[in-house]
Amino acid sequence: MKYIFISLIMGMMLISANSCQKTAEFENPLGLLTETTQLSAEAGHTPILVYSNTQWTVSLTENVDWAGIDRLEGEGMGQVKFYYAENYGPERRVGVAFEAGEVRDTVYMVQAGK
Numbered sequence: 001m002k003y004i005f006i007s008l009i010m011g012m013m014l015i016s017a018n019s020c021q022k023t024a025e026f027e028n029p030l031g032l033l034t035e036t037t038q039l040s041a042e043a044g045h046t047p048i049l050v051y052s053n054t055q056w057t058v059s060l061t062e063n064v065d066w067a068g069i070d071r072l073e074g075e076g077m078g079q080v081k082f083y084y085a086e087n088y089g090p091e092r093r094v095g096v097a098f099e100a101g102e103v104r105d106t107v108y109m110v111q112a113g114k
Helices: 002-019
Strands: 036-039 044-051 055-060 067-069 073-075 078-084 092-100 103-111
Touching: 036 044, 055 067, 073 078, 078 103
Parallel strands: 036 103
Antiparallel strands: 044 078, 055 073, 055 092, 067 078, 092 103
């Protein structure tokens, strides 16, 4: 009898825990966490978090030989990895431009020099 009671309590806890879950929804077509990201002079990569409720595209604002991204499009919430080479010269920067329908936003990646 004791085991039946414990099983009933555990079952009720599981049901109530599952009923409290709510899926987060983002209501804007495009959102980014930052306008500028500071990078060290060493080579590396960093994620750019994208908040969206629709399809979006991404590109660099100019062709540079020291940086790149791992994808050109996405849908919904996600991330884009920004890769960059070591910088032996002065500080440099490039924009990562996102577009979702009529909404546009850019994150500027600024890499320190050595």
